Amino acid sequence: MRPAPHFLSTRTGIYYGWYIAAVAFFSLILSMGARSAFGPFLLPMASGTGLSRTTLSAGVAVSMLVFALSSPIVGKLADAWGGRRVLMGGAALLAPALYGTGRAETSGEFFFWYGLVAAIGFGATGQVTFQALLNQWFVKRRGAVLSLLSAGAMGGIGLMTPVSALLIDFFGWRNAYAFLAVAVFLVIFPAALWIVRDRPEEIGLRPDGDLVEASPAAPMRGGGKPVERVGLADACRTKSFWLLAVGYFTCGFSMNLLSTHGVPMLVDHGFSSMEASSVLGILGLVGILGSITLGVASDYLGRKNMLALIYLVRAAGFLLLLFAETPLQLYLLGGLAGLAWVGSAAMTSALIADLYGRLSTGTLFGWIYFVHQIGAAASAYLGGWAYDELGTYSIAFVITASLLVFASLLSFLIPESGSGRPGFAPAWEGARDLN
Numbered sequence: 001m002r003p004a005p006h007f008l009s010t011r012t013g014i015y016y017g018w019y020i021a022a023v024a025f026f027s028l029i030l031s032m033g034a035r036s037a038f039g040p041f042l043l044p045m046a047s048g049t050g051l052s053r054t055t056l057s058a059g060v061a062v063s064m065l066v067f068a069l070s071s072p073i074v075g076k077l078a079d080a081w082g083g084r085r086v087l088m089g090g091a092a093l094l095a096p097a098l099y100g101t102g103r104a105e106t107s108g109e110f111f112f113w114y115g116l117v118a119a120i121g122f123g124a125t126g127q128v129t130f131q132a133l134l135n136q137w138f139v140k141r142r143g144a145v146l147s148l149l150s151a152g153a154m155g156g157i158g159l160m161t162p163v164s165a166l167l168i169d170f171f172g173w174r175n176a177y178a179f180l181a182v183a184v185f186l187v188i189f190p191a192a193l194w195i196v197r198d199r200p201e202e203i204g205l206r207p208d209g210d211l212v213e214a215s216p217a218a219p220m221r222g223g224g225k226p227v228e229r230v231g232l233a234d235a236c237r238t239k240s241f242w243l244l245a246v247g248y249f250t251c252g253f254s255m256n257l258l259s260t261h262g263v264p265m266l267v268d269h270g271f272s273s274m275e276a277s278s279v280l281g282i283l284g285l286v287g288i289l290g291s292i293t294l295g296v297a298s299d300y301l302g303r304k305n306m307l308a309l310i311y312l313v314r315a316a317g318f319l320l321l322l323f324a325e326t327p328l329q330l331y332l333l334g335g336l337a338g339l340a341w342v343g344s345a346a347m348t349s350a351l352i353a354d355l356y357g358r359l360s361t362g363t364l365f366g367w368i369y370f371v372h373q374i375g376a377a378a379s380a381y382l383g384g385w386a387y388d389e390l391g392t393y394s395i396a397f398v399i400t401a402s403l404l405v406f407a408s409l410l411s412f413l414i415p416e417s418g419s420g421r422p423g424f425a426p427a428w429e430g431a432r433d434l435n
Contacts, residue, residue, distance in 0.1 A: 017137030017200065017208050021148050023191045024130040027087070028152030030187055031125040033160025034098060034180045035118075036153075036255075039263035040165040040277050044173040045110075053264070055107050057384025060260055061377040062115035063122075064252075068373030070123035075366020078132035079359065082198030088189055090124025095185035097121050102177025125188055127153065128369050131349040132362030136199045139207045142353060143303065146346035147295020154287030154342045157259065157280055165277040230356040235364050240355055243414045244348050245371045247311065250407035251344045252375030254314055254400045261383040265393040266321070266330070275327050279334040283317075286338025294343045298350065307347040308411035313340040315404035318397050351414065 042056055078086050100113035130149050138145045160180075167176035200206055235241045258280070266276035298306040317337035324330045348368060353361045379400070386396045 015208055016197070016203060016205060017134070017145070019195055020133055020137055020197070021145050023195050024134060025148050025152040025155070027125060027188045027191060028127070028130065028149060029156040029159060030180075030184050031090075031094070031122060031156070032127075032153040033156025033163075034094075034184060035122045035126075036157045036259040037160045037164040038260055039280070040161060040168055040273065041173050041176070042260070042264055043267070043273070044168055048173060049105060049110070051107055051110070052388070054384045054388050056110070057260065057381050059107070059110050059115045060256075061381035062111055063119040064256060064373050064377030064380055066116055066119035067123050067126075068370045068377065070120050071128050071369040071373060072363070072366040074123045074126075075128045075132060075362035075364070075369070077362075078129050078366075079362035083129045083133040083362075084192055084196040084198055086124050086129050087192035087196060090121050090126075090129070091185055091188040091192065093117060094121025094125055094188075095181045098177050098181035098184065102174040102181070125184075127345050127349075128362065128366045131345070131365050133196070133198065135349065135353045135361040136359075137207055141208060141299065142350050143298035143306075143346065144292070144296045146350050147291045147298075147343055148346075149349075150291035150295070150342045150344070150346045151288040153345065154283075154291060154338070155285065158283065158285035158287065159281065161259075161263075162274070162277045162281040165274055169274075230360045230364070232363060232367055235356055235360075238355075240351070240414050241364070241368075243410050244351060245368050247307065247407040247410050248344065248348055248368050248372045249375040250311065250403045251348075252372035253379040254318065254375075254404055256376035257379035257383050257396060257400055258318075260380045261387070261393055261396070262321075264387070265397070266324075268393065269322075269324075271327065271330065275330065279330045282331055282334035283338040283341055286335050287342045290339040290341060291343040291346065294340065295346050298347060303347045303351045303354065304411050304414040307344060307351075307414075308408045309340055310343050310347065311404045311408035311411060313337060315401040315408065317341060318401040318404065322394055322397055 038060060042053065045051065046053055046056060074086060097113050097118035101110065101118060104110040104113055127149060131146065134145055134149070135142065164176055164180070167179055171179070197203055200208075262280055263273060263276040266279070267273055294306045294310065314337075317333065320333050320337070321330075324333055349361060349365050352364050352368070356364055379396070383393065383396050387393055
């Protein structure tokens with residue numbers, strides 16, 4: 001018997017995948033926003049608990065490592081059990097973890113609640129789960145819809161960083177974390193329960209734009225029969241997988257350095273905490289428009305070209321941040337850089353789905369996200385260590401800009417089997433064996 005369409009789809013006539021995309025967008029604003037807004041909390045937490053910047057940075061690094069370790073597991077579970085269950089479990093973990101972080105008094109409590117429990121919750125309510133979900137629902141507009149995830153992530157930075165700063169100013173950092181805990185649970189858990197569905201086939205639909213029975217997937221080497229899944233072992237034998245992974249390591253390194261140490265760096269350069277938080281907010285809000293524009297463009301101009309552009313613009317942004325002297329310069333920089341600041345997650349995930357098939361996205365993107373978080377953990381700790389040892393963040397920001405230029409060059413080398421447009425049949429010939 002054909003499954004009955006979901007009531008939202010029957011009542012509105014809108015393709016149901018867009019409701020999944022809307023849930024992903026708003027959930028990431030909260031989840032990614034809470035994770036990326038640690039910068040405004042760092043100094044008041046250090047003052048309120050007596051913990052050093054190095055200790056707090058180490059806790060963030062532990063969180064990134066746990067997040068990294070959980071990403072392949074989350075991706076595998078999303079592929080096997082469905083993203084809906086993963087989201088509900090993640091929200092149920094993340095809310096008490098954020099509240100516990102706000103009650104922490106010692107390094108042990110901070111490491112447990114933020115470094116361990118919150119990290120798992122962030123992983124289950126983050127990019128990996130939603131990338132796996134949306135790649136099930138979209139093919140023709142894959143680049144555009146996945147860009148909404150980058151937009152949601154940047155919206156989280158853009159909204160939650162200044163909002164967190166305001167909450168801290170008015171209510172204190174402990175109560176600010178309590179507010180975030182309530183908001184995360186009340187939005188993500190009900191949305192996952194009532195709206196999210198794992199695959200269009202569950203409600204009698206097909207992926208938008210997929211006009212064939214099988215989704216685009218990578219044929220086996222030697223011209224064999226196309227397969228719906230590509231395992232990690234086979235993906236690791238291709239050049240594309242490693243180029244994507246190395247580039248995404250640099251993405252994690254750069255973005256977490258900015259989210260963890262961007263506000264303290266700008267405060268050290270003479271800006272107020274609110275000014276420093278606001279520029280990240282401007283960058284994030286403009287990044288929403290920029291990421292959507294790049295996502296649509298990637299459906300026609302190629303994913304790897306957009307990915308290379310994103311890394312290159314980000315490199316320029318890190319260097320220019322060091323030379324800003326006035327709030328106006330800072331805000332203008334945030335606005336200009338935001339136009340092409342994000343979108344690396346969308347492009348990376350779309351390339352994976354294009355090359356290896358939509359049913360492999362959760363597992364493969366989970367492992368690449370693992371590499372991303374190794375970079376994030378390294379920058380969280382090394383940024384704090386560099387400041388305590390050298391008295392400045394400048395060297396860390398210059399090194400990060402150099403890594404981003406390298407990642408941009410690597411992105412151009414990704415041997416796409418086609419132009420990245422939907423509908424082409426990816427071939428293993430386009431991602432040559434490393435042997």
